[in-house]
Amino acid sequence: MTKAHSNILGGIVCCSLVALPFALQSNKFLAFILGMVLINMIWACGMNVLYGFVGLMPLMYAGIAGIAAYGMIHLTRAEGWSFWVAMPVASLCAAIVGVLLGLPSLRLKGFYFTLCSLVIQTAMTLVFSYFPKYTNGDTGINQISPPTLNGKELNGAMFEVVLVLFALAAVGSVAFIMSRPLGKRFIAVREDEVLAEAVGIDVVRTKVLAFFLVSLYAGVGGCLYAVYVGFVSPRAFDILSSLAIWLIVAFGGRGSIAGPIVGTLVLAPLPYLLQEVPWAKDIILGVLIVGVILWFPGGIYGSLFKGRGVRAAVRKGDADRMVDQRV
Amino acid sequence: MSDATILVLVSMLITGVLLGLVFALVAAGVSIMYGCIWLPNASNGQVFVLAGLLAWSLTNSLGWSVLAASLAVLAAGGVMAWMLEFTLIRRLYEAPNRNIDYFVMTLGLTQIISGVFSVTYARYNDQYELPKTIEGVTFLGPMPITNTRLFVIAVAALAIAALFAGLRYHQMGRALRAVFQNRDAAALRGVDVKSVYRFAFILGTVVTMLGGLLYAMAYSFDLTLAWTMSVTAFAIMIVGGPGSIFGALVVGLVFGLTQAGVSVVASPTMATFAYLGAMLLILLIKPSGVFNR
Numbered sequence: 001m002t003k004a005h006s007n008i009l010g011g012i013v014c015c016s017l018v019a020l021p022f023a024l025q026s027n028k029f030l031a032f033i034l035g036m037v038l039i040n041m042i043w044a045c046g047m048n049v050l051y052g053f054v055g056l057m058p059l060m061y062a063g064i065a066g067i068a069a070y071g072m073i074h075l076t077r078a079e080g081w082s083f084w085v086a087m088p089v090a091s092l093c094a095a096i097v098g099v100l101l102g103l104p105s106l107r108l109k110g111f112y113f114t115l116c117s118l119v120i121q122t123a124m125t126l127v128f129s130y131f132p133k134y135t136n137g138d139t140g141i142n143q144i145s146p147p148t149l150n151g152k153e154l155n156g157a158m159f160e161v162v163l164v165l166f167a168l169a170a171v172g173s174v175a176f177i178m179s180r181p182l183g184k185r186f187i188a189v190r191e192d193e194v195l196a197e198a199v200g201i202d203v204v205r206t207k208v209l210a211f212f213l214v215s216l217y218a219g220v221g222g223c224l225y226a227v228y229v230g231f232v233s234p235r236a237f238d239i240l241s242s243l244a245i246w247l248i249v250a251f252g253g254r255g256s257i258a259g260p261i262v263g264t265l266v267l268a269p270l271p272y273l274l275q276e277v278p279w280a281k282d283i284i285l286g287v288l289i290v291g292v293i294l295w296f297p298g299g300i301y302g303s304l305f306k307g308r309g310v311r312a313a314v315r316k317g318d319a320d321r322m323v324d325q326r327v
Numbered sequence: 328m329s330d331a332t333i334l335v336l337v338s339m340l341i342t343g344v345l346l347g348l349v350f351a352l353v354a355a356g357v358s359i360m361y362g363c364i365w366l367p368n369a370s371n372g373q374v375f376v377l378a379g380l381l382a383w384s385l386t387n388s389l390g391w392s393v394l395a396a397s398l399a400v401l402a403a404g405g406v407m408a409w410m411l412e413f414t415l416i417r418r419l420y421e422a423p424n425r426n427i428d429y430f431v432m433t434l435g436l437t438q439i440i441s442g443v444f445s446v447t448y449a450r451y452n453d454q455y456e457l458p459k460t461i462e463g464v465t466f467l468g469p470m471p472i473t474n475t476r477l478f479v480i481a482v483a484a485l486a487i488a489a490l491f492a493g494l495r496y497h498q499m500g501r502a503l504r505a506v507f508q509n510r511d512a513a514a515l516r517g518v519d520v521k522s523v524y525r526f527a528f529i530l531g532t533v534v535t536m537l538g539g540l541l542y543a544m545a546y547s548f549d550l551t552l553a554w555t556m557s558v559t560a561f562a563i564m565i566v567g568g569p570g571s572i573f574g575a576l577v578v579g580l581v582f583g584l585t586q587a588g589v590s591v592v593a594s595p596t597m598a599t600f601a602y603l604g605a606m607l608l609i610l611l612i613k614p615s616g617v618f619n620r
Contacts, residue, residue, distance in 0.1 A: 057427065104611055111367060111426040115561065116610050122558055123603045130596055243434060250431075282442030289435025293428050294418055 006258075014168055021160030031160055033269045038163040039225050040268035044248045044260035045170040046217025051246065052254035053178065054210045055190030056105050059117040059242045063124035064101070064215045065222030066237030068094035072223040073141055073232070074134050083147030083227060091219030098215025099208055106204055109193075121239050128234035140233025144226050159228065166224060170217060175257050177213070186210060187255075244271075244285060250292050253299025262301045330469065337470045339587045345476060347583025348483035349542050353556060354563035354575040355490055356534035362507045362570020363527035365426045366416065369433040371535050372557030373440040376550060378404060378536035379543030380448050383455045393460040397540045401533055408532035412525050420524055437557070444550055456547035479545045486537055490572055503527055507570045535560075555599065562606040568616020577618065 024031040043065065050056050071090035075081045081089075104116045128135045135141070146154045154162060177183050185206045188196040197203050226232045244267070252263020267288070271281045296303055353375055360366045368374075378400050385396035415432065419425045448455075461474040494500035505513035506523045514520050542548060563582055567574025582602060589598040609616065 057431075104607075107611060108614065110424065111430055112610060112614050114427055114430060115367065115565070116607060119558070119562075119603050119606055119610075122554075123600065126596060126599065130594075240438075243438070246431075279442050279446040282438050282445065286435040286438030286440075286442060289438065290415065290432050293432040293435070294415065297428075 017164045017168065018161060021157040021164065024160075025157050029272075031157070033272050035160050035163050035228050036272060037264055037268040038160070038167040039221050039228060040245065040248060041167040041261065041264045042170040042217055042221040042224065043245045044252070044264050045174045046214040046221070047245050047249045048254060048257075048260040049174060049177070049186070049217070050210060050214045051249050052256070052259070053183065053186040053190060054207065056102075056207075056210075057114045057117070057246065058102070058211075058214070059114060059239060059246070060101055060121040060124060061214075061218050061245055062237040062239070062241035063121045063128075064094050064098045064218040065225070065241075066124065066128060066232075066234070067097055067222075068219030069222035069226040069232050069237070070128070070134050073144060073226055076145075083223075087147075087220065087223040090223055091216055094219035094222070095212050095215040098218065099211045102207065102211030102215075105207055105211070118239065121242055125234050125238045128237065135234065138234060140231055140235075142231045144230045144232070146227050146230070154227075163224060163228065166220065170220075171257065171261065178257065182206075182209070240285075243289070247285065247289055247292065249299075251288060251296070251299055253301030253303075256299075256301060259299050259301035263299065266300075334470060335591065337467070339591055340584070341467075341470070341472055341476070341480075342590075343584035343587035344580065345480050345483070345545055345583070346586055347580035348480060348487065349538050349545075349579075350559060350563055350583050351576045351579025352483055352486055352541070353535050353538035353560045354567065354579050355487065355572050356531040356538065357560045358564045358567070358569055358571065358575050359490075359503070359527050359534070360531035361426075361564060363503055364416070364420070364429075364524045366429040366528065367426055367433070367561070368531065368535075369430055369557055369561075370436040370440060371560050372553035372555070373437050373444075374404070374532060374535050375539035375542070375556045375560075376444075376548065376553040377440065378539030379457070379548055380444070380455060382540055382543055383457055386458055393457055393544060397544075400540060401536055404533050404536040405529055408529040409525075411532075412528045416528055417521070417525070420521060437553075441550070441553065449550060454547050454549050455543070457543050460544045476545050479541045483538075483541050486534070487572070487576055490534065494572060499523070499526055558599070559602055562602040564616075565606050565614070566609045566617060568618045571616060571618045574616055574618030 020034060021031060024034055043061070047058070047061055050058050050061075068087075068090045071093055072083070072086045075086035075090060076083055079086075101117075101120050105113050108116055129138050132139075146159065148154065149158070149162075178186070185196070185201050188199070188201055189203055189206050189210075193203050196206075222237070225236070229236075248263040248267050249260045250263075251267060252261065253259025270284065274281045274284070292299070353371060357368055357371050360368050381400045381403065382393065382396045385391045385399060386393055391399070415436075416429075419428055419432075422428055459473070459475050461478050463474045464471045465474055465477060466472075494504055502513065502518045502523050503526070505516065505518055506520055506527075510520055513523075542552075559582065563575055563578045567576075567578040582598075585601060586595060586598040589595065589601070
C-alpha cells in the first residue's frame with residue numbers, strides 16, 4: 001500500500017469510527033463490543049511498540065494495566081479525585097512501575113526476558129489476589145462509576161466516542177513515534193543491539209523509554225477498561241489477558257501500524273460473540289496462538305498484503321538476533 | 328522438643344521429600360526438553376494434571392487398579408507425545424529462534440488443554456482423588472505414613488535414578504547429552520539429531536506424566552494445580568540449570584521442603600512467591616543456572 005492509500009483509508013476509518021457509536025445505539029451489545037474493541041486497540045498499540053518494534057515480548061503487560069486500573073480506582077474512590085486527573089496519575093505510576101519491571105530486559109533477551117515477564121505477571125496476579133486492601137481480592141471491585149464530562153456521567157454513545165478518540169490517539173501516536181528518529185532507534189535496537197550501540201544509540205535509554213511509553217498505553221487502556229466495564233478483578237489482568245493482547249498483535253502483524261488494528265478487529269470481539277460457549281474461547285485462543293507461530297509468524301496483515309517473503313524475513317531477522325542468546 | 332513437635336517435623340520432612348521428588352521429576356522432564364530441543368514446555372503443568380485426570384477416569388469409571396491405570400496412562404502419554412511431535416513440534420526444529428516460538432506455542436497448547444478440561448472434567452468435580460494404590464500404613468518410629476506415599480517416594484526416587492543412569496550409560500542417553508552440549512558437533516559425530524529430539528520430547532512428556540501420576544496417588548488435586556506446577560517446574564529448571572538432572576533433583580528437593588515447611592507456618596502462596604523470587608534472581612544473575620557447567 002502506498003502512503004496516499006494509507007492516508008485515504010485512515011481518513012475514512014477515522015470518520016466512520018466517530019459515527020459508529022451512534023449507529024450502534026439501537027443495539028447495546030454491539031455498542032459494548034465496539035467499546036471493548038477500542039480498548040483492546042489501545043492495548044494492542046502499546047504491545048505493538050514493544051513486541052513489534054523493539055522486539056521484546058512482555059507477558060506482564062496486563063499486570064501493568066491492572067496496576068493503573070487499581071490505582072485509578074483507589075484515587076477516585078478513596079481520595080475523591082476526578083477520573084480525568086486520576087487516570088493520568090495512575091497511568092504515570094504504572095509507567096514507572098513498567099520501567100522498573102522492564103529493567104531485566106537490559107540483561108535478558110528473547111525467551112529469557114519473556115520467561116522473566118511471565119514470572120512477574122504471575123507474581124502480580126498473586127499480589128492482586130492476596131492483598132485485597134486495594135483490589136478487594138478475587139471478588140473484584142464492581143460498580144465503578146463512569147467518569148463525568150461537563151458535570152454529567154459519561155454513558156451511552158458519548159462514552160464510546162471518547163473511546164474512539166483515545167483509540168485514534170493511540171494509533172496516531174504510535175504512527176507518529178515510528179516516523180520520528182525515536183522509532184528508528186527502536187527498530188535498530190530490535191535488529192541488532194550491538195550494532196545499534198556501535199552507531200551511537202543509547203540502547204539502555206531507548207529500552208527504558210520504550211517501556212515507559214508502552215506502559216502508558218497499558219495504563220490508559222486499563223483505566224478505561226475499569227470505568228467502561230464497571231468491574232475489575234485480578235482475572236481481567238492475568239497472564240491470559242497478556243497473551244490475548246500479544247495474540248492480537250502477532251495475529252494481525254507485528255511491527256506495522258495496520259497489523260494490530262486488523263488483529264483487534266478480528267480477535268477482540270471473539271470472547272463476547274462466544275459468550276454462550278465460554279470454553280470455546282480458550283480453545284480458539286490456543287489454536288490461534290499455535291497457528292500464528294506455525295503458519296503466520298508475520299501475522300495475517302503481513303501475509304495478505306506483503307506477500308510470502310515476509311514469513312522468511314521474520315524468521316531470518318530473528319535468526320540474526322539469536323546468535324548471542326544461547327546460554 | 329516434645330513428641331508433637333517431632334511428629335510435625337518428621338511429617339513435614341516426609342511431605343517435603345515427596346513433593347521435592349515429584350517436583351524434581353517434572354522439572355527433569357522439562358529440563359530434558361529444554362536442554363535438548365530448546366523447547367521450554369509451558370504446557371507441562373497441564374500434561375501433569377492430565378495424567379492424574381486420566382488415571383482418575385480409568386480407576387473411577389472403569390474400575391481399573393491404580394497401577395494398571397498408571398501404566399495405561401503412561402503408554403497413552405507416549406503415543407500422545409509422539410503424535411504431537413509429528414504434527415507440531417518437528418515443524419520448528421530448524422527455526423533458529425525456536426525457544427521463544429516454542430514457549431508461546433506451548434502456552435497456546437496450555438490454553439487448548441485447559442479449554443478441553445473446562446468442558447470435560449471441570450463439569451464433574453472440583454477435587455479429584457485416586458483410590459489407594461497400596462492399602463495400609465507403615466510406622467516409621469512413632470510416625471505413621473501410608474504405604475501409598477512410601478511407594479510414591481520409592482518410585483520417584485527410582486525414576487530419577489533411572490534417568491541419571493540412562494543419560495549416563497545408555498547410548499540414547501549419551502546421544503542426548505551430546506546434543507545438549509553441542510548439536511552441530513553431535514551431528515558431525517553421526518548422531519541423528521532429529522531422532523534425538525523426538526526421543527527427548529517423548530521422554531520429557533512421559534516423565535512429566537509420571538510425576539503427575541505420582542502426585543495424584545499421594546494427594547488429591549484440582550485443575551488449578553496445572554499452572555502452579557508449570558511455574559514451579561520452570562523455576563526449578565532455571566535455578567538448577569537447563570539440561571541438568573542433578574540441578575533439578577537438588578533444587579526440586581529444596582523447593583519441596585520449602586513448600587512443606589512454609590505450609591506449616593504460612594500460606595502456600597508465600598512459597599510460590601519464594602520460587603518466583605528465586606527464579607527472577609537466578610535469571611538476572613546467572614541465567615545458565617546454579618548447577619550448569
